[in-house]
Amino acid sequence: MAVTDMPLLSMLRTRMQWHQTRQKLIAENVANADMPGFRPRDLAPLSFDRASGQPSATGPGLTLTSAGHIAPTGEAGAGIEARRSKGFEVRPSGNGVNLEEEMMKSGDNQTDYQLAASLYQKSLDALKIAVGKR
Incomplete structure (x- = not known):
């Protein structure tokens, strides 16, 4: 197992990738602030399964309970949802961008x-110190 495959580092990497994707969506919302009919989008909150440390869906979903099961395929925009805008916004x-x-x-x-990232x-x-490389 590579050092960077440790669950904590994997979770932090996934978290940083989630924030990068969210920043892209926020920038898209700002860029389309004047486009008629544009609805802002945001990512669904990211959470991790306590047992496996893997990202988990925020709602009920399919889980693989056996290696023989076929993994569910997601859409290209899985996790991206249109934010509900209140009528006055x-x-x-x-356009619903605030x-x-x-x-x-x-x-x-x-x-x-x-x-x-920090x-x-x-x-x-800390891992470098533990190994004696620092």
């Missing part, structure tokens, strides 16, 4: 990404 053109809200989400997302780096540093 939708402009007359049908720029202030998107900027707040972008800042929070950036902070969370930096935290995960934890990842600190974990690698």
Whole structure:
């Protein structure tokens, strides 16, 4: 097993990838703030299964209980959902993007990404110390 395949590092890597994908969606929402009829999208929250450390779906879903089972295939946009906009947030053109809200989400997302990246780096540093490479 490679050092980078450890469950903690794998979870942090998955978390950072989730934040990167979310940042792309937030940027897409901001870029389309003036497009008539555009509905903002966001990622479903990421959670991990406590037993296996693997990302788990937020809702009920299919689980593989045997190696012989066929894995369910997801859509290209699995985990991406259209955010429900309240009636007063939708402009007359049908656009539901609230720029202030998107900027707040972008800042929070950036902070969370930096935290995960810092934890990842600190974990690698601790492993190097344990092995005696540092």
